Amino acid sequence: MAMMIDSSLCTACGDCEPVCPTGAIIPSKGLFTIKADICTECEPDHDMPQCLNVCMEDGCIVPVED
Ligand code: SF4
Ligand code: SF4
Numbered sequence: 001m002a003m004m005i006d007s008s009l010c011t012a013c014g015d016c017e018p019v020c021p022t023g024a025i026i027p028s029k030g031l032f033t034i035k036a037d038i039c040t041e042c043e044p045d046h047d048m049p050q051c052l053n054v055c056m057e058d059g060c061i062v063p064v065e066d
Contacts (some may be wrong), residue, residue: 002039002064003049007031009060016051016061025051036064 002024005016010031017025017032024038034051041063042049052061 001041002034002036003041003051003061004034004036004064005032006060006062007033009057011057013056015054015056019050019054021045021050034061 005025012031014027014032017027020039021042022038022040024035024040025032026035027033049061055061
């Protein structure tokens, strides 16, 4: 499982990038994107995705739909 960033809602503030324990968040085309093959949803280290915890934009970071 992985999280993803809705590019239509991301303000490119960059707050999520440094809190990611796996380095899955990378700058892309002036915004930020989550590499799904690296994102662990912060398990097992945290009880919630740390990027979601810091992102101020409602609905911007959501689970990847399978
Ligand atoms: S914290 Fe949210 S708005 Fe800011 S760069 Fe990350 S995804 Fe975009
Ligand atoms: S859920 Fe965790 S591992 Fe995945 S991108 Fe967000 S901070 Fe990084």
